[in-house]
Amino acid sequence: MENSFKFTGLFKRRRRHHCNHGRKNNCGHGRGNSLIHAELNQEYTIKKIRADNDKIGNFLFSLGCFPGSKVTVVSKIANQYVIVIKNARYSIDKELAWCIVVD
Amino acid sequence: MKIALAGNPNSGKTTLFNAITGKIEKVGNWAGVTIAKKEASLKKSLNRYSQEITVVDLPGAYSMSPYTSEESITREFVANANPDVIVNIVDATNLGRSLFFTTQLIELGIPVVIALNKSDLAKKRKLRIDQELLAGELNCPVVAISAQNGLGLEGLVDRVIQAVGAKQLSAFSQGEISGIGEAKIRDLDEKRYRYVDEIVAKVELRDIKGDTTNIQDRLDRILANKWLGIPIFALIIWLVFSISQTYVGTYLADILVGWIDRFYSVVAGLMGANVSPILATLLLDGIIGGLGAVVGFLPLIMVLFFLLALLEDSGYMARVAMIMDRFFKWVGLSGKSIIPMIVGTGCAIPGIMATRTIQDDRQRRTTAMLTPFMPCGAKLPVIALFAGVFFEDASWVSASMYFLGITIIILSALIIRKITGDEKVNDYFIMELPEYRIPSVKRAAQSMLNQAKAFIVKASTIILLCNAAIQVMSTFTWQLEVVSQGNEASSILASVAAPFALILIPLGFGVWQLAAAAITGFIAKENVVGTLAVVFSITNFINVDELALVGGAGNIAGVMGLTSASALAYLAFNLFTPPCFAAIGAMNAELGSKKWLFGAIAFQLAMGYVVAFVIYQAGTLLQTGSTGQGFLWGLVAVGAIVATIAYLMFKRPNEPIRSKFQQG
Numbered sequence: 001m002e003n004s005f006k007f008t009g010l011f012k013r014r015r016r017h018h019c020n021h022g023r024k025n026n027c028g029h030g031r032g033n034s035l036i037h038a039e040l041n042q043e044y045t046i047k048k049i050r051a052d053n054d055k056i057g058n059f060l061f062s063l064g065c066f067p068g069s070k071v072t073v074v075s076k077i078a079n080q081y082v083i084v085i086k087n088a089r090y091s092i093d094k095e096l097a098w099c100i101v102v103d
Numbered sequence: 104m105k106i107a108l109a110g111n112p113n114s115g116k117t118t119l120f121n122a123i124t125g126k127i128e129k130v131g132n133w134a135g136v137t138i139a140k141k142e143a144s145l146k147k148s149l150n151r152y153s154q155e156i157t158v159v160d161l162p163g164a165y166s167m168s169p170y171t172s173e174e175s176i177t178r179e180f181v182a183n184a185n186p187d188v189i190v191n192i193v194d195a196t197n198l199g200r201s202l203f204f205t206t207q208l209i210e211l212g213i214p215v216v217i218a219l220n221k222s223d224l225a226k227k228r229k230l231r232i233d234q235e236l237l238a239g240e241l242n243c244p245v246v247a248i249s250a251q252n253g254l255g256l257e258g259l260v261d262r263v264i265q266a267v268g269a270k271q272l273s274a275f276s277q278g279e280i281s282g283i284g285e286a287k288i289r290d291l292d293e294k295r296y297r298y299v300d301e302i303v304a305k306v307e308l309r310d311i312k313g314d315t316t317n318i319q320d321r322l323d324r325i326l327a328n329k330w331l332g333i334p335i336f337a338l339i340i341w342l343v344f345s346i347s348q349t350y351v352g353t354y355l356a357d358i359l360v361g362w363i364d365r366f367y368s369v370v371a372g373l374m375g376a377n378v379s380p381i382l383a384t385l386l387l388d389g390i391i392g393g394l395g396a397v398v399g400f401l402p403l404i405m406v407l408f409f410l411l412a413l414l415e416d417s418g419y420m421a422r423v424a425m426i427m428d429r430f431f432k433w434v435g436l437s438g439k440s441i442i443p444m445i446v447g448t449g450c451a452i453p454g455i456m457a458t459r460t461i462q463d464d465r466q467r468r469t470t471a472m473l474t475p476f477m478p479c480g481a482k483l484p485v486i487a488l489f490a491g492v493f494f495e496d497a498s499w500v501s502a503s504m505y506f507l508g509i510t511i512i513i514l515s516a517l518i519i520r521k522i523t524g525d526e527k528v529n530d531y532f533i534m535e536l537p538e539y540r541i542p543s544v545k546r547a548a549q550s551m552l553n554q555a556k557a558f559i560v561k562a563s564t565i566i567l568l569c570n571a572a573i574q575v576m577s578t579f580t581w582q583l584e585v586v587s588q589g590n591e592a593s594s595i596l597a598s599v600a601a602p603f604a605l606i607l608i609p610l611g612f613g614v615w616q617l618a619a620a621a622i623t624g625f626i627a628k629e630n631v632v633g634t635l636a637v638v639f640s641i642t643n644f645i646n647v648d649e650l651a652l653v654g655g656a657g658n659i660a661g662v663m664g665l666t667s668a669s670a671l672a673y674l675a676f677n678l679f680t681p682p683c684f685a686a687i688g689a690m691n692a693e694l695g696s697k698k699w700l701f702g703a704i705a706f707q708l709a710m711g712y713v714v715a716f717v718i719y720q721a722g723t724l725l726q727t728g729s730t731g732q733g734f735l736w737g738l739v740a741v742g743a744i745v746a747t748i749a750y751l752m753f754k755r756p757n758e759p760i761r762s763k764f765q766q767g
Contacts, residue, residue, distance in 0.1 A: 041315045055462065056531045061289070062166035064200050064296060072314040078329035080425050082536060084314040086199035091327075091425045093438070093532035 035081060035097040038073045044102035046071055051099045060100075063090070071100065105157045106263055107184060109208060110192035111201050112163030113537055115220045117141075119192055119250035120160035123149055123260070127553040128160065129453065130546065131415040137162045139456070140180060149260050159184060165200070167207040168292055181211060188263050189215045195225035195232060195247070198307055202299045205241065209273045214266040215243045218259055222247040229310035237306045242272045251543065319539055323422060332426035340505050343414070345498030347406035348487050355402030363395040381578060381585060389574025389637055390567060396636035397629050398562055400484035405551045407483060408449060412550035416542035420445055421534055428532045434513050435520035437461050438532040440470040444512065447477040448505070449554070451686040454479075455693050463530055469519045471693045472703035473512045475682035476710075478504045480554065481628035485677055488632055492659045493670040500671075504678060511679060515710060521752035561627060569623050570633045577619075577638055596638070609737020610676060610712070611669025611719035621676065627683050639663060668722025668731070672715040680711030709744045716741050 038044060046067050051057045064086040065071060074089070075082035081097040083090055108116045117130045117137050124143035137160060145156040159180075167178045181189065191208050193201040209215050219225075219232065238245040244262045248255035275298045326335055346352070370391060374383055414420065423445065428438025439461050447454025454474040461467040478486060478501070490500035576596035580586055586594045592601075597615045604618035612618075616638040623630035635641070639662050665673065681687060681704050694700050716737050723731035 043314065051531070053531070056533075058168070059165075059533070061292065062168065062203070064203065066293065066296075068293070069296070074314070074316045075320045075323060077324055077327045077425070078332070079429055080327065080532075082320060082323060086197065087313045088197050088200055089319075089536040089538075091421070091532070091534050091536050093428060093432075096531040096533055099531070 033102055035071065035073055035083065035092075035100045035102060036094060038097075038102060040073055040075070043070050043072045045069070047101045047103055049099055050101055051096075056096070056099070063088070065100070071102065073097075104154050104267065105159060105184065105186045106188045106190055107159045107161060107181060107186035108190050108192060109161050109181065109204075110163060110220075111165055111194060111197075111204060113535060114163065114192045114194040114201065115250045116163060116192050117160055119190075119218065119220065119248070119256075120158060121549075122250050122253050123256055124158050127549045129550070131420065145260070149256060151260075152264055159186065164204065166204055166292075168288060181208075181213070186213060187268075188266050189213050190218050190259070190263060191215050192218045192220050192250075195219045195222045196228060196230060196313075198232065198303050199299065202241075202302060203296060206273070206275050206295055206299060209241060209243060209271060210275075212271050212273075214269045214271045215241075216259070216262050216266050217241070217243055217245045218250075219245055219247045220250050223249040223252060223254065228313075231308040233306045233308075237302070240274060240302050240306065242274055251546075322539060323425075323536070326419065327422045327425045332422075336423055336426060337502070337506065339414070339419075341498065341502040343407065343410045344501040344505070347403050347410060348490065348501055349498045352403035352406040352487075355406070356399055359402055360395070360399045363391070363399065367391050367395065384578065385571065385574050388640060389571050392641075393570030393574065393633040393637045394562060394567055396641070397484060397566055397633045398559070400487055400632065401555060401558055401562075403487050404480050404483055404558060405555050408480065408554040409547050409551040411448060412547035413542040413544075415445075416540070416546060418537040418539045421536050424534055425536075430513060431516070432530075432532075434516040435466070436469060436516045437463065437466045437530045439534070440466065440516075443470050443474045444477050444509070447474040447479060449480055451475040451477070451479045451682050452689045455686060455689040458693055465520075465523055466530065468694050468696075468699050468703075469516055469523075471690055472519075472699070472706065473515050475686050475690070475707070476512050476515070476679055477508045478678055479628065479682070480558070481683065482631075482677060484629055484632040485624075485635075486674055488635075489670050489674050492663075493665065493667045500674075504674060507675070508678060511710065511714065515706070518748060518752060519706070522748070558629075562629065565627055566629050566633055569626055569630050570637055573619065573623060573634050573637045606740075607676075609720070609731075609733035609740065610672050610715040611723065611731050612665060612673045612676075613733070614664065617663070617665075617673060621673075621680075624677060625681065625683055627685075628677070631677060635663070666723065666726065668726060669719050671722060672719035675718050676711050676715035678711075679707065679714050681707040709748065713741050713744055 035044075046065065046069055048067050049057045049060055049065070051060075060066065069085070072084045073081055074084055079094045080091045081094065083092060083097075083100075108120055110116050117128050120126065120141065120143070121128055121130065123146055125146045126141075126143045128137070128141055139162065141160045143158055144150075145158055150156055161180055167181075189208055189211070191205050193205060205215070205217065217237070219234065222232075225232065232247075234245045234247060244266060246255055246259045246262050248259055250256075275295060325331060328335075367387060371383075371387055374386070420442070424438050424441045427441040431438050431440050440458075442460070443454045443457040445454075446457045451474055454477065455471050458467050458471040458474065461470055483501070486501050486504055490498070494500050573596060576599070577591070577594045578586060579595055580593045581595055581598065591597060592615065596619055600615040600619035600622060603622060604613045604615045607613040607618055607621075616635070619638060620631045620634040623634045639659075641659060641662065660670075663670075682690075687700075687704065690703060691700050694703060720730050720734055720737065723729070
């Protein structure tokens with residue numbers, strides 16, 4: 001928590017993943033194809049989950065989304081990615097799509 | 104004997120629960136409708152055994168692994184309640200994920216019966232499951248059912264009874280897991296998934312693979328479209344309100360009010376002239392009139408609930424969460440925050456309770472305190488009444504109150520985020536997308552009747568009492584003399600409400616009658632209409648002669664002395680001030696902190712006052728070219744509120760309120 005006064009603006013958008021991952025790689029995120037760059041309707045094998053939050057990693061696991069399992073992106077709508085894991089559809093946001101690294 | 108229903112979210116546990124117990128618990132076509140366990144006894148027609156059988160419906164879970172906190176509720180329950188049999192509801196169209204949880208349940212040692220739900224849907228999708236092989240693999244009976252259509256329920260109950268006392272063997276055993284590290288558990292769980300995959304490969308025959316873009320996805324692309332999503336949502340909500348208010352609801356309300364009118368005359372006739380006039384007024388105007396005014400709006404509420412239930416059943420609501428995620432993220436809420444708000448359109452209490460699925464403390468509390476800003480069913484009568492009286496039955500009034508609610512929620516969330524300290528939260532959005540389906544009319548009708556029942560119970564108890572009290576208080580002075588004609592301001596009610604009315608002058612409705620109605624609204628929001636009926640001596644608002652919702656609109660508007668600007672301000676005031684006491688109680692339970700609770704109530708009061716002030720003064724300025732009554736005083740008050748909020752927003756953050764949330 002910052003202790004100094006800082007006006008950050010009301011509509012400050014959190015830009016955690018502000019970089020073009022994979023292209024220039026100066027963001028420290030490391031190369032790797034996340035679901036953000038995945039092609040539609042192509043089955044990928046998950047390589048790793050790079051969430052900075054254990055909870056979401058564990059939750060994804062309970063859905064069957066973990067290294068070694070398969071995932072397909074069927075739609076990209078606005079900032080949402082519709083993915084299929086084990087025949088079930090989920091809508092995830094771009095931040096989460098970035099977390100799922102595939103081959 | 105006790106049986107527990109367990110399974111993945113949206114696998115149909117509550118639908119099955121309703122089907123076998125005859126209850127009408129809330130169901131919806133999205134994950135996480137059930138948030139607390141429910142108990143009921145098995146329906147007589149299904150229970151051919153001499154013993155009492157209790158069925159327990161549990162919230163859905165994907166896993167029982169010890170590291171997932173939200174799933175520990177299920178684990179704890181199963182451990183504590185010690186059911187004789189667990190019925191594991193498995194979505195037949197999604198074996199691959201569901202069986203993971205099944206294998207964990209089986210390890211508990213309690214007999215498990217698998218109910219293969221949505222088996223009709225699976226058949227339709229050319230999906231075949233070898234039940235016998237599955238039963239053999241897992242060592243437990245498998246029964247194909249369709250909870251929605253009531254198929255296979257007898258067979259399920261029979262298998263459950265047979266299973267009592269049986270020893271549950273587990274084919275897959277991970278052994279003792281307490282005391283071993285998380286990484287190790289993860290390894291074991293991966294093994295478990297591979298085991299499940301093997302079973303699925305053996306027992307399932309899929310002709311159509313479900314992982315390419317299909318017609319549903321194309322529909323999603325339109326309904327959740329970046330630009331079209333919001334306008335479509337707005338159109339649907341407008342349709343819902345206009346059908347319930349302008350067309351069907353009005354027609355039904357006219358019939359109902361006709362009956363109430365006749366009842367009124369019958370009672371009046373029976374009493375004749377011998378009954379004391381005070382008693383006669385209390386009974387006729389206070390009880391029948393006040394109640395009639397409220398109950399007259401019942402058909403509107405019923406039609407609204409019917410339509411909302413259809414919408415919930417269709418699977419569309421999960422798409423609304425998808426659309427809203429973007430906007431809610433801007434203001435520091437979670438996309439999941441929309442679910443409590445949608446639920447809150449029916450009633451704020453289950454809406455507030457639905458915030459439990461939001462993990463982050465600050466987001467959860469913010470959502471809990473803002474959910475009451477949605478126009479709940481109880482606020483509908485006053486909205487419909489004012490729409491009829493002041494806006495010629497325009498259905499845009501209700502729909503715009505709905506969207507004004509969402510707008511104010513987003514604005515408020517922004518303010519609250521600033522006040523509580525803008526800490527970074529890693530809130531990822533993930534939501535299961537249920538398949539679209541033709542909504543069940545039967546279930547929508549059940550939901551509607553359930554609401555109607557609750558409404559009638561409330562009307563005949565608390566609202567009846569309030570109306571009677573209001574009638575007495577407005578009939579007598581403090582000296583217990585009857586208030587004389589033209590001297591209404593000397594009544595007990597007037598003197599109690601008058602100080603509050605003073606505060607409300609800058610909002611355009613500073614008369615004691617309207618103040619009294621706003622106050623009784625805290626007991627139950629339906630009271631607002633009832634109190635208005637009593638204090639303005641209007642027996643019922645709905646006129647049966649004209650096919651319009653509110654008859655003699657001009658007269659009523661004249662009696663109340665409101666302009667359209669002040670009427671709109673009054674609606675906003677009712678919407679954005681604290682909800683009824685019951686909802687405040689729910690807020691207290693979910694916020695879990697007095698500091699948050701009082702903060703929330705103060706914030707709601709401030710918000711209601713400011714919004715009403717702005718609407719009234721700006722509206723009056725537009726209409727007449729000059730500001731309304733009490734502008735200066737109101738400006739001072741609003742200025743003070745805004746300054747306080749601004750101070751809280753931009754002060755140095757010394758002690759963050761939000762502190763407990765830690766990851767992992």
